[in-house]
Amino acid sequence: MIDAIKLQNFRNFGSKKIEFTPGTSLIIGPNASGKTNILESLYFLSTGKSFKANVEEEIINYDKDICRVEGRVAGPKTETLDLEAIVTRGQINIGAGRPEKAPRKKLLVNGIPRRMIDFAGNFKIVLFGPWDMDLVTESPSIRRKFLDTVLAQVDREYRRSILSYEKGLRQRNRVLWDIREGNAGHDRLLFWNQLLVKNGNYITEKREEFIDFINNLEFEINSLKFNLTYDKSVISESRLEQYGQEEIGAAITLVGPHRDDFVFNKGERSLASFGSRGEQRMGVLWLKMAELSFIEDKSGERSTLLLDDIFSELDGPHREIVVDIAGRQQTIITSVNDEFAKDLKKVERIELIR
Ligand SMILES: Nc1ncnc2c1ncn2[C@@H]1O[C@H](COP(=O)(O)OP(=O)(O)O)[C@@H](O)[C@H]1O
Ligand SMILES: [Mg+2]
Incomplete structure (x- = not known):
């Protein structure tokens, strides 16, 4: 307050x-x-x-x-x-x-x-403004930012993981570039792989927890029932190995929570594809209400x-x-x-x- x-x-x-x-x-x-x-x-x-x-x-x-x-x-x-x-x-x-x-x-x-x-x-805080309609219809980065804003408020370790992950990602991409140009060996990736897997898994786990929490809430808005599907990009040593050659070619890390997204649904259908503007607005309101509940559940504070x-x-x-x-x-x-x-x-x- x-x-x-x-x-x-x-x-x-x-x-x-x-x-x-x-x-x-x-x-x-x-x-x-x-x-x-x-x-x-x-x-x-x-x-x-x-x-x-x-x-x-x-x-x-x-x-x-x-x-x-x-x-x-x-x-x-x-x-x-x-x-x-x-x-x-x-x-x-x-x-x-x-x-x-x-x-x-x-x-x-x-x-x-x-x-x-x-x-x-x-x-x-929970902030709600006209721009939040973009959560339904616009690019995944907006939805990832939403997840981070919610989780960062209640979890110091999440705040730390995000900072560490983002920094590590930039470093790793630079190493991928250097490998492609023939200026570094594959062993230079090991440290960054470990760092990204460790922090990335924490981020994925917490995002999943949040999405499960809100899908289990019982409230409806105007008898509309909404839910989210987590479209996650898991990061692990084996996934990094699997995409290794491609990543060097692109000089970009191709798996991990920086590639996450979620889909907004009304019932079983995507709200972005099938919802009316009014339903999308109610969907966002529902999400904001869920955010209030989640923060209260985690912190004991409204x-x-x-x-x-x-x-x-x-x-x-x-x-x-x-x-x-x-x-x-x-x-x-x-x-x-x-x-x-x-x-x-x-x-x-x-x-x-x-
Ligand atoms: N750095 C700044 N210095 C001075 N004025 C600013 C700055 N940034 C934005 N503004 C002014 O703030 C006003 C917009 O405020 P805003 O809070 O969006 O208004 P409202 O929400 O009441 O419509 C604009 O007139 C804009 O020029
Ligand atoms: Mg304004």
């Missing part, structure tokens, strides 16, 4: 403080007033990363060279924590002198610098639900479902108008002006 945030030079905000109720907060403001930016800042406190920016320094206000997000969070079991994220462009101008070098990112918990894997997971501008896309009955869900944990909703405010319980308005 988040009590309050303070933004400095984050996107369009110069200096901004916001307090959040444990109930529902409704952030109201015209287009481009910074509603999504606020949710992005909360996501940053949760994960130590941006969900939008490809280059992290994009979150720094155009005219500045350093930005800061601070937040006070509290869980039902944990004490209050002060989280702070600072992002720079790599240097800071101090007065008239020459620009000074600065770390690009600093993450702190209670004022103490922490690594990403120790910073993340202190503030648990995460904060962040809903970005989703009411405009929902019709009456579907809005009721969301209103009902909003009442079950701290929820922060953004919207251009407040015609839904009356349906929400324990709601506090936060107004933004452009």
Whole structure:
């Protein structure tokens, strides 16, 4: 749960403080007033990363060279924590002198610098916005990112495995390249094979656990029953051996969780191929509800639900479902108008002006 945030030079905000109720907060403001930016800042406190920016320094206000997000969070079991994220462009101008070098990112918990894997997971969120429709219809990388976002919140070892796996993958691909060019022997692969198999198996195991968990949940949305099929790419010594020649030819690692995917189904049929737009939307909502349940099951905490501008896309009955869900944990909703405010319980308005 988040009590309050303070933004400095984050996107369009110069200096901004916001307090959040444990109930529902409704952030109201015209287009481009910074509603999504606020949710992005909360996501940053949760994960130590941006969900939008490809280059992290994009979150720094155009005219500045350093930005800061601070937040006070509290869980039902944990004490209050002060989280702070600072992002720079790599240097800071101090007065008239020459620009000074600065770390690009600093993450702190209670004022103490922490690594990403120790910073993340202190503030648990489930974020839902219009872009999540891509989960059904777009490329596998979006679905893998979803799996990582869920699992990374509740599992420090998963956070470590992902970082180690991704680093190892880049190294191994470089070695494959060197072997192909005749600049390295096959023995150079052994270390990286072991590292990828070890971390890759952990990732696969946890992803499978999550997908099993959500397939065993009993809830339906509008009497629609959804499920996921895990399309996994297992990594093992024998699989690496099997694809060895091909991998050297392509200079790319061809098996492993970086090639995973899952299929969204309504009943026995693929939602991407056969579902209506409305059914796909309900499928994504179902997935987000499952995410809330999973995080609660693993951590004993209900995460904060962040809903970005989703009411405009929902019709009456579907809005009721969301209103009902909003009442079950701290929820922060953004919207251009407040015609839904009356349906929400324990709601506090936060107004933004452009
Ligand atoms: N780094 C930045 N510095 C200053 N303004 C920014 C930066 N990044 C985005 N913006 C501004 O933020 C606004 C968009 O904010 P957003 O949160 O998407 O609005 P809303 O969700 O309320 O429609 C745009 O006007 C954009 O120009
Ligand atoms: Mg927006």
